[in-house]
């Protein structure tokens with residue numbers, strides 16, 4: 001069916017720019033006084049970008065120091081620090097032990113059932129050496145790919161670093177993915193060894209993982225060995241000759257292992273991410289630039305200090321887990337928290353209990369989690385002592401101003417800056433974020449590019465837009481942690497990211513520059529709607545809805561409409577205590593439509609608003625607007641395989657009948 005949706009066009013600058021946000025949050029004085037990043041840092045990076053990144057390379061221990069910074073002679077294929085050699089695991093482990101920090105805690109691990117374990121840098125180093133020795137025994141050599149399909153347990157980190165130590169690129173597949181998804185990735189990357197676990201704990205019970213590996217491997221005959229961690233102790237079938245227990249191999253291996261240095265451009269890992277069409281893309285990250293980029297941004301964006309306790313509440317199966325749970329924090333010798341389970345197991349205060357227990361000072365979470373906490377109510381975090389927190393981070397989607405303010409106020413005690421970090425699996429590192437010691441924070445804005453990063457917003461012709469205007473978000477210069485290609489498909493790499501605008505990386509996101517030149521993200525460009533010739537961003541209408549006191553979460557889509565081209569259809573979740581009964585439903589709907597009209601303008605008034613209990617989300621928490629569009633347009637549902645919980649779609653469909661407003 002041909003789409004009636006118009007291509008995203010911004011040359012006439014019709015992109016809605018109407019939502020006003022006047023609140024400002026300057027940095028706390030104390031933080032500003034000792035900030036890692038200051039205005040001088042920006043000036044220094046602007047004066048000589050390459051020299052800036054050459055200097056940041058000194059954060060890393062090189063076996064042989066690079067004399068080159070970036071080689072951009074063959075765009076879009078960049079090389080960073082190309083003549084340097086290093087070992088990524090050595091940088092994350094041994095060097096801290098050698099510097100006398102062996103007793104520092106690397107991870108406070110908190111299992112879902114309540115078990116916990118503190119792991120020091122010395123202990124982690126030993127375990128990684130053991131795993132590297134065991135993998136070598138299993139036949140893993142430098143360059144071989146290893147798939148990791150695990151729950152959020154310390155052995156997942158150990159596995160990743162053991163691969164890095166051997167120069168064997170890891171391919172972590174999120175433990176919530178199906179056997180099929182695992183098989184596709186194993187095949188695409190020609191993996192020969194898989195590391196997994198019997199199971200993990202999720203929502204209060206043991207959930208098996210190994211059977212999905214067995215299922216996947218039916219179509220992956222090249223896989224020779226499977227290494228299995230015992231986490232839950234549930235009954236697990238082992239295939240003779242192929243499967244071995246971690247306890248029988250890794251735990252018995254030598255704790256001595258000499259790391260070998262690899263070239264800076266040696267592949268570090270492949271992480272698959274789905275596009276709107278086609279098979280998943282294998283994003284390739286390499287060693288030196290990635291380590292410099294992640295360690296620098298982890299230090300800069302969060303204003304990291306030696307005694308911070310840092311918590312990235314994301315799964316290791318996503319890039320956030322790779323860059324800010326493993327490589328950035330460990331390269332910086334940070335103490336981190338790692339939590340296995342869900343936020344409401346065994347109770348809705350679990351996260352805050354953990355913050356209180358470990359005195360977490362920096363928390364990094366997704367807007368979807370924050371809006372869930374809003375829905376549960378502020379009285380839950382209020383029961384805990386959260387005074388250790390000093391910086392809060394957000395990642396994954398635009399954060400609505402209301403969610404930002406709620407987060408700052410109810411979690412951050414109205415003292416902590418909120419850093420809204422924009423980046424992608426492809427960028428490997430933060431690209432746009434307020435710097436907590438300098439930014440005059442605006443709720444909902446990602447503010448400025450990271451020092452040394454060159455971002456722009458351009459129109460259809462690829463020309464920079466003026467302040468106060470919207471367009472396409474692009475990256476103008478190479479950056480150290482950038483993806484190098486798509487695994488096995490250079491052409492798709494060029495076509496996907498580098499062909500829309502000459503000489504620029506196109507991220508797929510819409511953005512606007514406000515009057516001060518600060519950047520606001522407007523969502524993926526294919527989420528932009530066109531209503532009666534006015535282009536409007538789903539993000540802005542969602543933000544307007546969430547600014548109503550009774551709304552916890554909102555998803556907006558454009559549905560084909562005979563009259564207006566597209567019509568705005570909104571799905572909202574009310575805050576707890578705000579359930580509506582059938583006859584009152586119409587009141588809140590009318591109220592919300594008027595609220596949007598007041599906040600943005602009558603043109604933005606949704607044609608329909610549906611009050612729902614849940615929204616369809618991918619496993620990484622992104623709303624699947626495509627499915628909501630199917631519902632809004634009364635179509636058969638498209639592919640639902642990446643949906644986290646497929647029952648929500650039926651719930652929403654049942655709700656839809658008779659909800660149309662005229």
Ligand code: WT7
Pocket residue numbers: 273318319320394395396397398399420421422423424425426446507508509521522523524620
């Ligand atoms: C897409 C990348 C970044 C790691 C997790 C997601 C959206 C991400 C923000 C933000 C607005 C954001 C963009 C981007 N996104 N962070 N702070 N504000 N949008 O990684 O799965 O590769 O997704 O997520 O649309 O392109 P990913």
